[in-house]
Amino acid sequence: MLSNWIFVGIFISIAAVFPLLPIVLARFLAPRKPNPIKLDTYECGMETVGDTWVQFKVQYYIYALVFLVFDIETVFLFPWAVAFDVLPLFAVLEGVLFIVILVGGLLYAWRKGALEWA
Amino acid sequence: MTVEQAVFLFTSFLILFSGFMMVTRQNLVHAALYLVVALFGVAVIFVLLEAGFLAVVQVLVYIGAIAILMIFAVMLTRGNATEEQESMNAGFGWAMLLSALFAFALIVMLGQWADIGAMAPALDAGRSTIEELGSALVSPDGYVIPFEVASVLLLAALIGALVVARPQKGGK
Amino acid sequence: MSFINDPIGFLAEWITNFLSGFLPEAWVIFIVTLLGVIITASFGLIIVIFLIWLERKIAARFQDRLGPNRAGPYGLLQTFADMIKLITKEDVVPEKADKLTFNIAPILSVVAVLLIWAVVPFAPGWIGTDLNVGVLYIAAVGSFGILSILMAGWSSNNKYALLGAFRAVAQLISYEVPMLITLMVPVLLARDMGMMTIVESQNLWYIALAPISAIIFMVSSIAEVGRTPFDLIEAESEIVAGYHTEYTGMKFGMFFAAEFLHAFTIGVIFAILFLGGWRGPGAEEFRLLGVVYLMLKGLLGYFIVMWVRSTLPRIRIDHMLAFNWKFLTPLSLMLLVMTAILDKIFGDTALRLPLLLAGNVLVLFLGWLALRWASRRQTKTRRVFKKRPVAKPA
Numbered sequence: 001m002l003s004n005w006i007f008v009g010i011f012i013s014i015a016a017v018f019p020l021l022p023i024v025l026a027r028f029l030a031p032r033k034p035n036p037i038k039l040d041t042y043e044c045g046m047e048t049v050g051d052t053w054v055q056f057k058v059q060y061y062i063y064a065l066v067f068l069v070f071d072i073e074t075v076f077l078f079p080w081a082v083a084f085d086v087l088p089l090f091a092v093l094e095g096v097l098f099i100v101i102l103v104g105g106l107l108y109a110w111r112k113g114a115l116e117w118a
Numbered sequence: 119m120t121v122e123q124a125v126f127l128f129t130s131f132l133i134l135f136s137g138f139m140m141v142t143r144q145n146l147v148h149a150a151l152y153l154v155v156a157l158f159g160v161a162v163i164f165v166l167l168e169a170g171f172l173a174v175v176q177v178l179v180y181i182g183a184i185a186i187l188m189i190f191a192v193m194l195t196r197g198n199a200t201e202e203q204e205s206m207n208a209g210f211g212w213a214m215l216l217s218a219l220f221a222f223a224l225i226v227m228l229g230q231w232a233d234i235g236a237m238a239p240a241l242d243a244g245r246s247t248i249e250e251l252g253s254a255l256v257s258p259d260g261y262v263i264p265f266e267v268a269s270v271l272l273l274a275a276l277i278g279a280l281v282v283a284r285p286q287k288g289g290k
Numbered sequence: 291m292s293f294i295n296d297p298i299g300f301l302a303e304w305i306t307n308f309l310s311g312f313l314p315e316a317w318v319i320f321i322v323t324l325l326g327v328i329i330t331a332s333f334g335l336i337i338v339i340f341l342i343w344l345e346r347k348i349a350a351r352f353q354d355r356l357g358p359n360r361a362g363p364y365g366l367l368q369t370f371a372d373m374i375k376l377i378t379k380e381d382v383v384p385e386k387a388d389k390l391t392f393n394i395a396p397i398l399s400v401v402a403v404l405l406i407w408a409v410v411p412f413a414p415g416w417i418g419t420d421l422n423v424g425v426l427y428i429a430a431v432g433s434f435g436i437l438s439i440l441m442a443g444w445s446s447n448n449k450y451a452l453l454g455a456f457r458a459v460a461q462l463i464s465y466e467v468p469m470l471i472t473l474m475v476p477v478l479l480a481r482d483m484g485m486m487t488i489v490e491s492q493n494l495w496y497i498a499l500a501p502i503s504a505i506i507f508m509v510s511s512i513a514e515v516g517r518t519p520f521d522l523i524e525a526e527s528e529i530v531a532g533y534h535t536e537y538t539g540m541k542f543g544m545f546f547a548a549e550f551l552h553a554f555t556i557g558v559i560f561a562i563l564f565l566g567g568w569r570g571p572g573a574e575e576f577r578l579l580g581v582v583y584l585m586l587k588g589l590l591g592y593f594i595v596m597w598v599r600s601t602l603p604r605i606r607i608d609h610m611l612a613f614n615w616k617f618l619t620p621l622s623l624m625l626l627v628m629t630a631i632l633d634k635i636f637g638d639t640a641l642r643l644p645l646l647l648a649g650n651v652l653v654l655f656l657g658w659l660a661l662r663w664a665s666r667r668q669t670k671t672r673r674v675f676k677k678r679p680v681a682k683p684a
Contacts (some may be wrong), residue, residue, distance in 0.1 A: 002166070004420065006121070015405060016397060018404065026378075029378050038382055060190055060241070061283060064187045067275045067464060071466070075266065078171075078251050079171070079252030080255060081478040082252050083252025085248075085481050098265065098269045099626065105277065106620065108277055109276065116189055117612070148391075154437065174423050174429075181430075182437075183463070186440065193452070
């Protein structure tokens, strides 16, 4: 089994090299004429107004939070799905109970308005 | 030096290095990115322990959800994108001494643990690890109670976090 | 095995025997693995060149025009021309950008997509590596892509890039939930997470056993790639160019190539999970036929992606997120529960197909009823305007 993962390890290294080649090639072939206007930050052709920061919108954080809970839920469910053959119906219903409890959580988030973008 | 040992040494060095960099960086987003490297190193260690499922779960949950949550939190609350923090405070000396003592105690304790070189018990032939894990999770004389309690715990965590972070009506 | 039946197996054996003559065994395994990696990675990259041309031609035909037809016969060399153009463009790195993160982000983006090809089963026995967690591995390397977008947006030190990156990440992580849940349905039906096993157990294609799950998987994958109607990520008219505003030249080219390759890759993954992968008449005998079948089915999936792209307008971000959390996630969870219970009770009988199909249609019907009820509720709360006197010509 470990030999399978060695393939992945080598793959990561080679896959990191492949995009590097055109970029390095571009370093030789492309002109390099930096001037202050070109290196400035882009803001629709004007001077930038204020520092680079974004107004804190808590909604981004809440989506990441709900995603985290559902991510962990699916991770628990994957072994359950793989062991499906050897599980009796009772065990399948336990998995369904797991899902139902978390659907309750989704409903709570929905009713409390946590899933609204506004 | 087998391939496994070489990979283990390289990965451990990577984890320790990125852990050190993470706590000493002044730019918080850099620290978060070093955390991602450290978590990836832990995933490689899981692979070396022949726990491929835990390795992908580590990447999927830790790097794909928790690290992104942390980076969101850092980027959204730190305002200025390149603001720098002081990385050490006044209690630096005492903290270093305490953690060195703790590390020493851990190493001594682990060194004297008899089972440290033991291999994991072998599985019955014909059943894969994930199948075993799955049936252990939901079998009544397995871990079914912790499995269901985990779902309740996740529900509680979701509700608690939403109560704390709830968007105020009227826009924030 | 003869050369006609199994070219790659034959070549691998030949090279192994040749190298064993003068190299120790560990080196032989390493070199053969390295060759396998290079072939798989190159396959992915070379097919991008063809894909960009295909995409432009087909998008053009949908829009009743010809598409590139100047550079080479039928415009086949257009992508090469574009690549040469991108390489010779100046690589502008903004002054206040975070150099290391700025440079790593496009590379990480390509790596994340290329890594998926390591577990794609091309034919019986031809797979990069048959990991026993293949399906979850695909979801896990998607998270590297998400990280690369966040890195690109933040390191550009540009308000628009940062805002675009946040919205992009919000969209990607939201749509990963129904994708993971519908990924579980083939795993459930095949009782294994390995990609090769899923293909081998598809005596009946899983799209027949779980059609709605397949559609939800396709929709959430389109959202994961960031294609129209979910292409808020690079909505040019709204936030300039989103997270890759400050990228020029070949680094932008890498993001571009990664997106196209990702779109084709999800077509191939859809084909593997739901359309039977390399299965087809004669695929076990002649392995190359398996590759042909997989590529044809993958191109069908890719064609569906392009078709949807040319047909639908862009969806607003609040509609998009509401669609995901309030419709797709509950629907996919219901489908998972229904598939699990029905498959456990009737899995080994001949009733499997009709019952699962009926269950899918039932859940879809319930979902449609729920949508109708929700839209009725919304209509009722619309303000009713008072009747005003209408101006009449004298």
